[in-house]
Amino acid sequence: MTTGPTAAVGPAPAPRLGPGVRFTHDAARAADLLLLPEKVLVLNTTAAAVLALCDGSRGLDEITAALKDRYEHVNRQDVIDLLARLEQHRAVAHG
Amino acid sequence: MAEADRPWEVAAPFGLLAELTHRCPLHCPYCANPIQLTPRADELTTAQWKDVISQAHAIGVVQLHLSGGEPLARADLPELAFHARSSGAYVNLVTSGVGLTRERALLLADRGVDHVQLSLQDADAGPADYVAGARAHQCKLAAAKAITGAGLPLTVNIVLHRGNIGRTARIIDLAVALGADRVELANAQFYGWGLLNRSTLLPTRDQLDASLVAVEQARTRHAAAGRGPHIVHVVSDYYAGRPKPCMDGWARRQLTVTPSGDVLPCPGASVIRSLPVENALRRPLAEIWYDSEAFNAFRGTGWMSDPCRSCPSRHEDFGGCRCQAFHLTGDAARTDPVCRLSPDRALIDSALAQAGGLPQADHVMRTPPVADARTASEGR
Numbered sequence: 001m002t003t004g005p006t007a008a009v010g011p012a013p014a015p016r017l018g019p020g021v022r023f024t025h026d027a028a029r030a031a032d033l034l035l036l037p038e039k040v041l042v043l044n045t046t047a048a049a050v051l052a053l054c055d056g057s058r059g060l061d062e063i064t065a066a067l068k069d070r071y072e073h074v075n076r077q078d079v080i081d082l083l084a085r086l087e088q089h090r091a092v093a094h095g
Numbered sequence: 096m097a098e099a100d101r102p103w104e105v106a107a108p109f110g111l112l113a114e115l116t117h118r119c120p121l122h123c124p125y126c127a128n129p130i131q132l133t134p135r136a137d138e139l140t141t142a143q144w145k146d147v148i149s150q151a152h153a154i155g156v157v158q159l160h161l162s163g164g165e166p167l168a169r170a171d172l173p174e175l176a177f178h179a180r181s182s183g184a185y186v187n188l189v190t191s192g193v194g195l196t197r198e199r200a201l202l203l204a205d206r207g208v209d210h211v212q213l214s215l216q217d218a219d220a221g222p223a224d225y226v227a228g229a230r231a232h233q234c235k236l237a238a239a240k241a242i243t244g245a246g247l248p249l250t251v252n253i254v255l256h257r258g259n260i261g262r263t264a265r266i267i268d269l270a271v272a273l274g275a276d277r278v279e280l281a282n283a284q285f286y287g288w289g290l291l292n293r294s295t296l297l298p299t300r301d302q303l304d305a306s307l308v309a310v311e312q313a314r315t316r317h318a319a320a321g322r323g324p325h326i327v328h329v330v331s332d333y334y335a336g337r338p339k340p341c342m343d344g345w346a347r348r349q350l351t352v353t354p355s356g357d358v359l360p361c362p363g364a365s366v367i368r369s370l371p372v373e374n375a376l377r378r379p380l381a382e383i384w385y386d387s388e389a390f391n392a393f394r395g396t397g398w399m400s401d402p403c404r405s406c407p408s409r410h411e412d413f414g415g416c417r418c419q420a421f422h423l424t425g426d427a428a429r430t431d432p433v434c435r436l437s438p439d440r441a442l443i444d445s446a447l448a449q450a451g452g453l454p455q456a457d458h459v460m461r462t463p464p465v466a467d468a469r470t471a472s473e474g475r
Contacts, residue, residue, distance in 0.1 A: 019276040020210040020248030022185055028107065028155050035185035037210045037250055037277060040109045040158055090277075090325050 015063075015083055016056030018093040023051055034091055041091065050082055054092050105385055105394065107155025110349040112362060115144065115175070117164040117354050117463070120193045122228030123216065124292040124458040125254050125283040128164065129365050132463050133354040141171040143376065145178045147352055150380040152182040156350075161208075162189035164354070167199070173206040180207025187212060189252075192238030193231050200241035211242045212250045212279070217258075218265035226258060228460045239273035250277040255306065256296040257451065263309040267326060271317050275324050280310065282331035286363045286418055291459045297450040303334055333443050337408065338415025338431035345393035345417055350384060358383045360390055363418035367427045393417050398428050402436040 017023060022035040032048035034041040043051065049071070053063045060079065067074045086092045117132040139147065148159065159179040166172050167190055179186050188203065189212045200211075213235060217223035220232035242249050251270035255263065263280065270278040282303075283289050283296045298306070310328045317323040332339045342349060346360035356375040359365060365372065370389040384390055392398065396409050403414040414420075415431025423432045423442050432439035 020250075022209060024157070024183060026155075026157055026183075033157060035158060035209070037187060037212070037248065038279075040185075 013094065014056055014059050015054040015087070015092040015094070017051070017054060018090045021091055023048075036089070036091060039089075041089065046078075047082060047086070050079060051086070051091070054083075105391075106347070108151075108348060108350050108384060109156065110158040110160065111148070111151040111156045112160045112162055112349060112351040113144070113147070113175075114162055114164065114351065114353050114362065115166045115169045115172070118168040119163055119165040119191065119461075120168075120229050121165070121191050121231055122460040122462060123226060123254070123288075124460055125256060125289040125296055126287070126461040127284070127289075127362055128287065128461070129363075130287050130291070131365070132164075134463070137355040138169075139354065139356050139376075141174060143356065144171070144175055147356070147375050147380065148175065148179050148184075149182065150375070151350075151352075152179075152184060154381045154384055156184060158185045158187065160187045160189055165191050165193065167191075167194045173199075173202050176203055176208050177206040180209075185209050190214070190238070191227075191231060192235040192242075193229075194234070195238040195241055197241040197244060200238075200245040200247065204245040204247050208247060210248045210250065212252050213239055213242060213273075214252045214254075215266065215270060216253070218262045218269050222259060222262075226256075226458070236273065239275075243274040248277075249273070249275045250279055251275040252279045252281065254283050255280055255298070256283040257298045257302065258295075260298045260302045260306045263306040264313055267310070267313040267317075271324055277325045277327065279327045279329070280306075281329040284331070285333070286366065286422060288459070288461050290422055292457075293446060294449060295457050297331070297333065297446060299451040300334065300447070303330065332415075332419075332431075332433045333447060335433065336435040338412050338419075338434045340412045341416035341419075341431075344413040346384070346390040347394070347413075350380075350390075360393075361418065363416075364389070366418055367421045369421075369427060393428070400428065400430075402434070402438075403430050406436065 020037045024033050024035060026033045032043040034043055034051065049067060050063065053066050058066065064074060064076050064079050067079065083092060116138055117128055118135060161172065161176060166188060176186050186208045187210045188208050192213045215223065215235055216227050216232065223232040224230050239249060251273060253266050259266065267278055285293045289296060310326060314326050342361045351359040351362045352375055353359065357365065358373045358375050358380065370392055373383040373387050373389055399409060399414055403409050415434055417427045419433065420429045420431050421427035424439050429439065430437040432442045434440065
C-alpha cells in the first residue's frame, strides 16, 4: 500500500470496517471506540457517525446523504477526508 | 495540565498483555520473555486469570492480547478468550501456531477471538527451524491456513535479525501468500534474550538499508497485485538517532501480567530490579495501576534528568525505553542510550561497530529453567 497524499488516495467506493476492526461503545469512557489489531481509536462524534454507516453497502454519496438527514452542515469533502484518514489507519477498507 | 501543579495525569489503560504461560515449543534466541522464565507450577489458575481479566475490564481495558510463551499450551485458552470477549474486549491471540489445528482455530473463533498474530521465523523451513530450535515452520504454514479458514483476520509477525534480514522480500511474499491482512516486520530488540544474543542478531547498516528497499518494493508489488496487506516495518532503534516512544509512555496505555501474576508496566520491566514487583494475587489491579510505586516511577516528566528534562521531544518520546536504559547503564532513569543526545550513546555505537563480527552459530537459545524442561517439552 502506498501512502501518497490523502486527496489522491480518496475513499473506498463502498467503505466497510477493515479486517479485524470492531466498532464499540465504551461505557467506562463514555466514548465510541474503534478496536483494531494493534491499536484503539477513541472516536469523536463525527467519526463515529461516519463509521456507523460504513457497512460495505453504502457509497460515498449515500453516506453523505444519510449524514445530511441527521446533521446540519455536512460537507462532502470533509467526509472524503475523514474516510481517507480512516483508510490510512486501516480502519476502513473497500466494500 | 501544568506540570508544576500535578506531576502526571493517570488515564485508564487501554490494553492488557496477558502472558498466560512461558511454556513454548520454540527456543528463539530473541524471545521477548525474561531470562528467568516462570515454571508451569507457578502459573495462575483459570479462575485467577479470569479474575485478572475482569479486573482489567473494570479499570478500562478494551484490548486483550493473549500471549505467552505459547498461549495454546494452556488448555483453558478458549475459556479465557470467551471470558475476555464477554466483557466486550477485543481479543488478540499471539501465537507461534504450533498446535493450532483447524478444529482449535474454529473453536477459538467461536469463543470470540477477534484477530490472530502468527509468528514466522524465516522464508524457508531450514533457517526458520534452525533459529526456532524446533521443527515448526511447516506447522506454521498449516496454522495460517487454519486461521484464515476459520475466518479470522491474520497478522504475520516476523522478527528480523542478521540471519534472516537478507530474505526480507521473500518473507513478506510468504506472509502475503498465507493470506495475511497485516505483515509486521520488527527488527530484533535487545532486552533479555535478545541482548544476550545481540552480537549475532544485530544487522549491519548495509543489511538494514537493503531491507528498507525490499520492504518498499514489496509494498509496491503487493499493492499493485490487488488491495494488498498492510506492511508495518519497525526498524531497530539502535539505527535511529532518537529513542522510540516506548509503550507510548511508561504505564500510560497498557499493562502486562506475567504467568505468575506479576503486574508490570511493560513486558520487559521485570529487569528493573530497583522497582518493587506487584502481583495481582496480592493487590487489586486498580491499585497497582494508579497507586503503585513501580507504575508511578516514570510517569510524567518529573523523574527525568538532562538531556531529557529540557528536551522539546520529552512529551513525544518519553525519554525512550526505561528497560533499555537500565540494561545498558544500570540506571532506569537515565536517557535511553540510543538517543544521540544521551551521554551513553557510545554504548550503542560500539555495538554497531561490531555488528557482523560473529557467526550465527553462537546464539544462546531460549531454554526453560532446568527443573521445568520436562513439562515445557510436553507442550500442549
